[in-house]
Amino acid sequence: MRRFDDEDLTGAEFRECDLSRARLVGVVMQDVEIDGLVTNLVVNGVEVMAYVEAELDRRHPVRLLIRSDEVADLREAWRQLRDDWARTTERVRSMPEGSEHRGVGGEWSMVETLRHLVFVHDSWFRRCVLGLTEPFTPMGLGPPSVMGVLDPSDRPSLDEVLAVRHRQASEIEAWLAEVTPDRLAQAAPVPDDDRWPPYAKGRSVRQCLGTVLNEEWAHHGFCTRDLDKLSRPDSS
Numbered sequence: 001m002r003r004f005d006d007e008d009l010t011g012a013e014f015r016e017c018d019l020s021r022a023r024l025v026g027v028v029m030q031d032v033e034i035d036g037l038v039t040n041l042v043v044n045g046v047e048v049m050a051y052v053e054a055e056l057d058r059r060h061p062v063r064l065l066i067r068s069d070e071v072a073d074l075r076e077a078w079r080q081l082r083d084d085w086a087r088t089t090e091r092v093r094s095m096p097e098g099s100e101h102r103g104v105g106g107e108w109s110m111v112e113t114l115r116h117l118v119f120v121h122d123s124w125f126r127r128c129v130l131g132l133t134e135p136f137t138p139m140g141l142g143p144p145s146v147m148g149v150l151d152p153s154d155r156p157s158l159d160e161v162l163a164v165r166h167r168q169a170s171e172i173e174a175w176l177a178e179v180t181p182d183r184l185a186q187a188a189p190v191p192d193d194d195r196w197p198p199y200a201k202g203r204s205v206r207q208c209l210g211t212v213l214n215e216e217w218a219h220h221g222f223c224t225r226d227l228d229k230l231s232r233p234d235s236s
Contacts, residue, residue, distance in 0.1 A: 015106075035222070060221075066213045069184065069206060074213070075176045081216045082169060088224060089162065095231065100158045104226040108141070113223045114161045115141040120215045121168040128200045128208035129175070131189030137164060146196045172212070184209070 041049050057063050062084075065077035092100045092110055103109040108116065119140030126132045136146070139154050139161065184206040200208060 013106075060217070062217060066210065066217060069181070071176070071179060071181060071184070074209065077213055078172060078176060081213065081220065084220050085165075085216075088220065088227070089158075092158070092227060095227070099227070099230055101155075102230055104229045107222065107226055110223050110227065111156070111158055111161055112141055113219050114158075114165060115139055115156070117216060117219060118161065118164055118168065119146075120212060121172075123197050124200070124208050124211045124215075125168075125172060127195070128188045128190050128197070128203070129205055129212075131191060133191045133193070139164065142196065 038052075039049055040047065041052075062077055062080045065073045065080070068074060068077070088110075100110045103112070118137050119142040122134075122136045122140060123142070126134065136142070139156050184204070186205050188200060188203050188205050188208045190200045190203075190208075
């Protein structure tokens with residue numbers, strides 16, 4: 001275990017780090033942002049994640065639909081997520097030219113975010129929900145371990161990425177129109193190979209679909225957060 005004593009970490013950035021079971025004792029934390037999979041977070045003796053999750057549900061009721069096991073709720077969740085992205089697409093088209101390719105603070109641009117969701121669809125819906133072994137879409141963006149089968153140097157336009165997203169959305173909508181509760185409860189038909197995602201085996205179809213929906217919601221939030229920053233007068 002690494003230990004930091006009397007260190008000045010002002011302005012430090014931890015990216016893609018596992019901080020499980022970390023302890024921060026006698027620290028000063030002001031103007032701090034935490035984005036990630038956070039559970040059992042205790043601040044000054046108070047477990048705060050229940051409050052955080054309740055507030056997120058209040059701000060984003062679609063989260064309740066995403067967690068539901070009712071097919072009708074999942075269909076409605078997907079519809080709302082698609083509507084959110086449609087509104088954000090119209091927003092970025094009204095912003096200065098090239099805004100869709102601008103990132104903030106080292107984060108993905110809107111186009112890169114959508115390319116990641118192309119990869120999420122290939123991974124968690126086509127492979128894990130449908131059981132397909134077709135190659136990943138080259139324009140997708142994924143973790144470093146799989147980028148060899150993708151094309152990170154590709155720079156597609158917003159419309160090119162949206163065309164792929166539209167085809168993928170049609171796949172999900174057609175599947176959701178016919179899926180049954182029994183099908184959702186079945187084990188995911190993950191192909192028996194060593195391709196991404198490596199930790200999907202043993203999950204249910206519902207769990208894999210949930211990953212797709214959660215990724216759609218989370219990355220839309222990241223995207224709108226950064227577009228807000230780009231829209232500020234001092235963003236240049």
